[in-house]
Amino acid sequence: MWIGVVCGLLAGAMWGMVFVVPELLSAFTPLEMAVGRYMAYGAIAFVLMLPRLRNLFGRLERADYFALLRHALAGNIVYYMFLALGVKLAGVAPTSLIIGVLPIAVTLMGRNDHGAVPLRQLAMPLLVTAAGIACINVDVFQHAAAAGASLANTVIGVLCATGALLCWSWYTLDNARYLKRNPHYSSAEWSALYGLSSGLIALVIAAIAFAIFHGEVTGAAGAASGRNWTLFWICNSLLALGASVIGNHLWNVASRRVPITLSGQLILFETLFALLYGFIYKQQFPRPLEIAAIVLLIAGVTWSMHVHAQEEELSPA
Template structure:
């Protein structure tokens, strides 16, 4: 159990790096960042599988292939695109508020799985986590800019719909991935992460190819150069994300998914939020505000409490 919790924590630490990348590459669109990251992920996965690629691919059946495709789409490409559009059209604050419901949604979706603790036993840890998310989002709302509000009601409603779609995509992926790994043990966490990366890479290549065919001059022509695009930095950042956040992070998460109930894995996703906040403070060279400190304390306390509920201390022998 505790090994799974530790792996979930480390996965969150690597996933938190994803939030720094858009700030480092402001000249590139979310579509381009997504394609670049997942193309690199596919190449790294190909190297990881190496000489055993043929044997590994030979063990894939139609159920594995269907799982790889649906999880790569829901957990990677579609999720990230919907999240990016939510931020662009509705603003950071509403999108963060909606995505912040992720741990609660995952816990509710996995409440009937084997090993899940009854919801009434988790009501207080969930309340503490919920209070932490409220603190984060109140702080975001308080310090949000009003640029998105000027776009009008229509785009904002579309942005909110995209944010809800992103929340549902990632929640569904988390539950589906955990269930599939528990039911199919023929692949290790590393192998499944690599296969998941290959499928993401293939789809990213297809999307990138369509984008180049339709908008090639805007991406690589004079218009692209005038926007200040640094392609060397683009590939370096995305390769780093592909190796750390995607390849290693997903492998750690697969290990955690096999070792903890789905109701607990939903709480472990909180670590991604915590590390994203930490990296944001370092990148922005600023100290956290009082509400941010309160949120971090509440989130850590809620996760620790949820772990305790899943792994109670043994009674002493008489």
């Protein structure tokens, strides 16, 4: 189990980069960033799996194609678009509040899975985790000095953030269950197939968007806005390699080795690393509530891991 925990921690370290790249590419739309990231992910996955491409496709069954399609949409493209739209329309604070419920949502949704620890034993760790999430979001609300947005935009943004939460929670559970039912695919193989399917879908979306919005995407107005396409592809390629290829592979390893209820808690490492990278990028120290949130989140995850370790020791071989 502890190998799975370490892999989950490292996956969170990779995924935390996702929150810095939009700051670097603020001149680009969420659609462009999503399509760029997953096209790069698909290209890297294709190169990595090229020597085994014929063998892998020969082993794919009908159910695998459907699984890859739904995982690429729910776990990557649709999730990222919902999240980006939520931030744009409702702001960072409401969106982060909703997405911050993810670990608890995954734990609750996976409570009936094999190996899941009874919720009564996780009540206190979940409460500590919820307190940490609350501290983060209270701090964000207190320091958000943004102009007032319309009620309609805020409602739509909240709905988009809720959609992102549901997409990622469902993907986390469905992916973990599918991997455990299909051990004949290694974590690296499934991650490569997942990346290739995401890249193909992103390519289709890019072609449609280019045909409809060609003037807005690549015209003189885009050049005048200072959009640096070289930086765009460098950032998205690094993000695709680190967060998608390496991060997803590590997460697949973790998904096979830890119970569903614990995997929900391990997702919190993404939040912690995102905070760390944000502090480094902005060159500032965390505020008191942010420090409290970090301490509570670490305490909640550690407590949850301890409960799972005890349960594993007591379980019959």
